[in-house]
Amino acid sequence: MSAGEGLTLDQVRAELERLVSLANTAERPKPTAINPPDHAMPGHEWTVTEQHPHTTRVHAWVIRTVDDPECANTVYVSTPDSTNPGDDFGCMSPIDARRVAMALIAAADRAEHVTARVTRLEDRRAQ
Numbered sequence: 001m002s003a004g005e006g007l008t009l010d011q012v013r014a015e016l017e018r019l020v021s022l023a024n025t026a027e028r029p030k031p032t033a034i035n036p037p038d039h040a041m042p043g044h045e046w047t048v049t050e051q052h053p054h055t056t057r058v059h060a061w062v063i064r065t066v067d068d069p070e071c072a073n074t075v076y077v078s079t080p081d082s083t084n085p086g087d088d089f090g091c092m093s094p095i096d097a098r099r100v101a102m103a104l105i106a107a108a109d110r111a112e113h114v115t116a117r118v119t120r121l122e123d124r125r126a127q
Contacts, residue, residue, distance in 0.1 A: 018112060035064075041076065041089075043067040050080075062086050 007015075031044040043066040050059045059080035066072060075097040076089040092100070113119075 021108075037067070041066050060085060062089075064089065 029046060032047040033045045035042045035045055041064055043064060046063045048061040048063070050061075051057075052059070061080065062078040062085070064076040064078075066074065066076065073094065074091045075094055076091050077097075078086050078089045082088040082090075
């Protein structure tokens with residue numbers, strides 16, 4: 001029996017989504033928009049949308065950097081849970097933004113392994 005026999009269409013789709021998500025993390029994404037100098041927050045902007053499987057609502061994260069020298073060393077993040085998503089931003093240092101990004105990657109990796117029921121050696125590390 002080959003590896004693909006006996007798989008449901010949903011299983012094949014789930015595996016394709018997993019492979020695409022891995023491919024999408026291999027390279028830094030290009031900005032979704034570059035806000036011009038006359039914009040309230042001129043600079044680069046990345047919008048990441050997510051759709052939950054049991055709802056039609058689309059959630060968006062907006063991440064910005066600002067070209068103004070006084071604010072250039074800050075990453076601005078608007079989450080779907082913000083009071084006004086896309087308009088209300090929290091700010092963090094680039095170091096903290098990298099730490100959050102790495103924690104999200106680690107958590108996503110862990111969730112995929114748990115879902116696949118694959119135990120990794122690092123999951124058994126003593127705390």
